[in-house]
Amino acid sequence: MKIGFIGLGNMGAPMAANLAKAGHVVTGFDTADVAVDGVTRATSAAAAASGQDLVITMLPNGAILRAVADQIVPAMAPGAVFLDCSTVDVESARIVAEAADKAGLLALDAPVSGGTVGAIAGTLTFMVGGSDAAFAKAKPLFDVMGQKAVHCGPSGNGQAAKICNNMILGVTMIATCEAFALADKLGLDRQAMFDVVSTSSGSSWSMNAYCPAPGIGPQSPADNGYQPGFAADLMLKDLRLSQQAAEAVDADTPMGQAAAALYARFVEEEDGAGRDFSAMLPRFETRRRG
Numbered sequence: 043m044k045i046g047f048i049g050l051g052n053m054g055a056p057m058a059a060n061l062a063k064a065g066h067v068v069t070g071f072d073t074a075d076v077a078v079d080g081v082t083r084a085t086s087a088a089a090a091a092s093g094q095d096l097v098i099t100m101l102p103n104g105a106i107l108r109a110v111a112d113q114i115v116p117a118m119a120p121g122a123v124f125l126d127c128s129t130v131d132v133e134s135a136r137i138v139a140e141a142a143d144k145a146g147l148l149a150l151d152a153p154v155s156g157g158t159v160g161a162i163a164g165t166l167t168f169m170v171g172g173s174d175a176a177f178a179k180a181k182p183l184f185d186v187m188g189q190k191a192v193h194c195g196p197s198g199n200g201q202a203a204k205i206c207n208n209m210i211l212g213v214t215m216i217a218t219c220e221a222f223a224l225a226d227k228l229g230l231d232r233q234a235m236f237d238v239v240s241t242s243s244g245s246s247w248s249m250n251a252y253c254p255a256p257g258i259g260p261q262s263p264a265d266n267g268y269q270p271g272f273a274a275d276l277m278l279k280d281l282r283l284s285q286q287a288a289e290a291v292d293a294d295t296p297m298g299q300a301a302a303a304l305y306a307r308f309v310e311e312e313d314g315a316g317r318d319f320s321a322m323l324p325r326f327e328t329r330r331r332g
């Protein structure tokens with residue numbers, strides 16, 4: 043396929059490189075000066091999008107996505123697919139999809155999980171919103187860039203799935219970290235705590251696959267000085283998107299709200315910026331009640 047790729051950052055660059063490696067003809071654009079193996083550089087977003095079968099965007103937020111969409115939608119060929127893989131608010135995803143639809147394009151929102159490791163290895167999971175026809179056209183590319191693509195329904199539903207998943211992740215990580223800190227103070231050995239919880243009803247991905255305690259459970263960022271992994275800053279972004287969405291549809295999400303407030307404090311007032319989101323554990327270790 044002829045593919046335009048806009049936003050060649052930590053995630054976009056390896057995704058574009060994997061598409062080129064698989065034999066697709068990829069033209070890329072980024073406002074920063076980046077070169078990606080196998081990807082031809084265009085001089086503007088519109089130039090990268092023009093005449094392509096499919097255009098992928100991988101951008102920081104909804105405002106930037108909407109601005110880029112304004113530039114590329116008029117440049118794209120009718121019937122082409124506009125595939126946004128950024129994590130953005132549901133409203134921006136739906137606005138962009140509507141504009142694309144009006145211009146005779148097929149739109150998909152397909153945020154990912156799997157991080158930079160998954161982007162490099164081509165093992166991302168895509169959560170996809172949009173029509174069946176658009177999903178079918180993009181499916182071969184999901185298979186190159188990832189190992190799983192779940193079609194979640196109409197436009198915006200990919201973003202909805204992503205923020206609901208990450209709201210659960212933020213909440214369970216905090217619960218796991220505060221429980222470890224309590225266990226420490228109660229004199230319960232961390233390995234014993236892991237052995238019990240990971241096979242009991244308190245188990246979760248946060249405990250079992252990404253244990254926040256160093257030296258316990260499988261290898262995780264805790265074993266690497268809490269280098270991300272998945273940065274607390276990105277968890278904060280996703281939790282804020284969940285709360286923005288909850289407000290828009292009047293959903294009551296008290297735990298998500300509490301998690302967003304805690305990660306905001308951790309990233310903006312404490313030492314959480316640039317650390318993995320599981321570094322909540324050393325934070326709780328040093329704290330007292332109240």
Ligand code: NAD
Pocket residue numbers: 048049050051052053054071072073074087100101102103106110127128129130154155156157158271272276279
């Ligand atoms: P990044 O900041 O490394 O990359 C974003 C890129 O977009 C940058 O290279 C930037 O120069 C470029 N850009 C900004 N404005 C632009 C414009 N107007 N035109 C063209 N290019 C522009 O971010 P990232 O880590 O690659 O993340 C991209 C998206 O993926 C975000 O929405 C993020 O939330 C999501 N995401 C990231 C991860 C992760 O682990 N990094 C995991 C899952 C999802």
